[in-house]
Each structure stands twice: as C-alpha cells, then as structure tokens.
Amino acid sequence: MKRIVILFTIFFFFLAANGQKYMTKNGYIGFFSHSAMEDIKGDNNQVAGVLDISTGEMVFQVLIKSFHFEKALMEEHFNENYMESDKFPKSTFRGKITNLSSVDFTKQGKSDVTVEGDLNMHDVTNKISAKGTVEVVQGGVIAVSKFNIVPEDYKITIPGVVRDNIAKTLEISVNMKYAPVGSK
Numbered sequence: 001m002k003r004i005v006i007l008f009t010i011f012f013f014f015l016a017a018n019g020q021k022y023m024t025k026n027g028y029i030g031f032f033s034h035s036a037m038e039d040i041k042g043d044n045n046q047v048a049g050v051l052d053i054s055t056g057e058m059v060f061q062v063l064i065k066s067f068h069f070e071k072a073l074m075e076e077h078f079n080e081n082y083m084e085s086d087k088f089p090k091s092t093f094r095g096k097i098t099n100l101s102s103v104d105f106t107k108q109g110k111s112d113v114t115v116e117g118d119l120n121m122h123d124v125t126n127k128i129s130a131k132g133t134v135e136v137v138q139g140g141v142i143a144v145s146k147f148n149i150v151p152e153d154y155k156i157t158i159p160g161v162v163r164d165n166i167a168k169t170l171e172i173s174v175n176m177k178y179a180p181v182g183s184k
Contacts, residue, residue: 020105022051022141022178029062029174033167040074040166042067049176051141053105056097058115058143060176063090082156083122091121095128103134110135115145122154132174141178146171 027047033040046066050059064085069075079085095117097103103111116129132145148169151158158166 020053021181022053023181024049024176024178027060027174027176027178029060029172031067032171032173035165035167037165040069042069042074042078044068047176049178050181051143051176051178053103053141056100058093058095058097058117060093060174061090062092064088082151082158088122091119093117093119093128097134103136105136105141108136108138113143119149121149122156124154126153130174139179143174143176143178145174148172 027049029047030043044067048061064083098114119128130145130147135142
C-alpha cells in the first residue's frame with residue numbers, strides 16, 4: 001500500500017512539472033444502485049485527481065476501501081465479496097476532455113464537456129465516455145459528471161442470492177474540486 005501512495009505522489013510531482021495542473025486529494029466519487037429490493041449508495045471523499053487544463057488530460061485514483069455505506073454490512077460485503085479490495089485495492093481513470101476548446105479557463109463560468117478514457121477497476125480496463133460540466137470558479141475548477149457502468153463488464157460477480165438486490169447498471173457520480181498545483 002505504501003508503494004502505491006509513493007508512486008502516485010511521484011506521479012503528481014511529475015505532472016506538476018508540466019503544463020497548467022490542478023489537483024485534489026479529496027474529490028468525490030459515489031455510486032448508486034436502485035432495485036425493487038433496496039437502494040445501495042457508496043460514497044468516497046478521498047479521491048486523488050489531477051487535471052491539466054492545457055491538454056484536458058485527467059487522472060483519478062480511488063482507494064476502494066475508502067467507500068462508505070449507510071450499513072456496515074454493505075461496506076463489508078462490498079470490500080470482501082464484490083470488489084475484493086485486498087486483492088484489487090484501487091481503481092483508476094485516465095482520460096481527456098474531448099471538446100477542450102469549448103472551455104475558457106481564463107474566466108469564471110460553466111461549460112458542457114465530454115470526457116473519454118480508460119477506467120480500470122477490479123483489474124479490468126474499459127473505455128468509457130461521459131458527459132459532464134467543468135466550472136471555472138475563483139481559486140479552482142469544479143468537474144462534475146454522472147455515467148453508468150455494468151459490474152459484469154469489470155468481472156465483478158454478484159452472488160445469485162443477492163442478485164435481485166443490486167441493479168444491473170450502477171450510476172456513478174463524480175465531483176472534483178480542483179485547486180492549482182502549488183496552492184494551499
């Protein structure tokens with residue numbers, strides 16, 4: 001685990017040396033599952049991320065054990081049975097804003113964007129495309145998106161006994177509040 005933190009820290013310093021970088025250590029990624037049996041919501045407010053406004057490149061890293069649930073038993077099942085977080089401790093996204101020219105980072109305001117990239121979870125990588133917004137605010141940038149994933153696409157097995165409790169498609173919410181690299 002220490003090696004992952006050290007490698008990611010080195011990666012952040014490497015990114016800081018180039019371009020116009022913004023970063024966060026406490027971004028938000030959550031997921032929501034709605035089924036007739038129950039709703040399941042997991043929240044993670046410890047997402048590390050970097051946004052390069054000169055290229056539109058974005059990178060996120062999520063520690064799986066940092067997801068929290070309303071019920072402790074849900075959190076235990078999530079980590080042990082579904083995500084196998086001891087074996088697969090993190091998820092990463094590496095992508096790019098495809099319509100970067102539509103965002104004016106020199107003035108405050110909100111722009112619609114599309115982000116495409118590679119989402120790695122449970123040791124499986126899939127290409128994703130998501131619509132969202134980028135808002136330039138005083139002292140930073142806020143990026144927000146919602147998109148859907150299918151757990152089976154990431155080889156996440158849902159046992160038959162609880163299969164009806166979990167939606168076949170999960171809604172993923174992202175809310176990253178970036179500050180310029182080097183700011184406090």
